[in-house]
Amino acid sequence: MSSISWLDADEAASEQARRLIAATTDSDGGTLDQLGLGAIRDFCSDHLFPGTSTLWSRARYLVLVPWCYQGPDPAGAQRKLRRALTAHREERDRAANRGIIGAQKDVARLPDEVVWNGLALWGIRLAELSRPAAAAARSRPGQEHSAIWHPRLPARPQDFPRRQRIGLEAGEAGFLAELLTDPVVHPRDRHAPGRHASRLPLMLDEDLDPESWDWRTVPASASPVLDQQMRDAACFADLAWSARALYALMVSDRAAVDPDAHSEQLDAAEHRVRSGSTGRALAAWDFDRFAAGVLQERPNARRALDFLRAWRDLVLRTSEPLAQSTEAQERIVVREHRVKRGRTRLTEERPEPVALAHPYDFRAGVARSIVSDIKDARP
Incomplete structure (x- = not known):
């Protein structure tokens, strides 16, 4: 039996491994990609919807994961965060709680493993470094931990990760919307041109009803x-x-x-x-x-x-x-x-x-x- 291990030293290689694993399970590819067309599929995906992944689907992870790295134990904070996100889930809240990583089954994978590359493509993570390096940066003398993250990242709540929900707060949503549309970008945000030129910003002004919205429809704008x-x-x-x-x-x-x-x-x-x-x-x-x-x-x-x-x-x-x-x-x-x-x-x-x-x-x-x-x- 073959296996795949995470390569934290090379984030591009890690992302390729994640896509390979997703390709064995995703309805958009996976066992349906037996003809080796995944590289072309990903080329189109990365131009139309950069910074997305089939492994996560909720926007607040773009804020929650950086907050986990602003403490002394990112992995521990993420495990506590998962417990907070999945606590007190009632029948009526199932729709609101969709997409919580680890909510449906007990998995060892933490959110940063699947969101890390997206954080860079969204312009939130401004430093090109691996997860272990980012975790160690807080205690490394002479290195500003804040230099890793966008300066307008909303402030981490004092009691984080307690009482957290998967739904965005208004200020967090405004921050993410600006990353898609604001022409004034951080000088170290090298992914902004591709993000701004993609399909994502136009979606902010569209009716995204799942019954009627079709990615193939070319907006007039x-x-x-x-x-x-x-x-x-x-x-x-x-x-x-x-x-x-x-x-x-x-x-x-x-x-x-x-x-x-x-x-x-x-x-x-x-x-x-x-x-x-x-x-x-x-x-x-x-x-x-x-x-x-x-x-x-x-x-x-x-x-x-x-x-x-x-x-x-x-x-x-x-x-x-x-x-x-x-x-x-x-x-x-x-x-x-x-x-x-x-x-x-x-x-x-x-x-x-x-x-x-x-x-x-x-x-x-x-x-x-x-x-x-x-x-x-x-x-």
């Missing part, structure tokens, strides 16, 4: 760059969905399980990429421009992009149903082999089935939850 990024992401999501849905159907066939649900997903994905406005958008998509942008930031995605380029050509060039196309199925088999080498489901006699393939949402649901917290509490 979106910049030309963001408009293009959103259209690129939509084309990629649809194209990837058709490949991932065929893969899931092929696995279900070898696993001897009921294929109906997988077949329905493939039919829906295929209809989307081959008809209507979505099909026309995919046909007009400048894939080379998109691929060049991905490779500039994620050079290891070259083979995944090559697969997608060939898959797009197949989808647009042929009309045979993908489930009946020998060429399509061969491409899926070859791609899985290149990604997994000797661990391919499509060569096993009775493989474990995979979950239904759904279109990527690029962490839009998580972003909606976080920005809704800010909107609901903002003065």
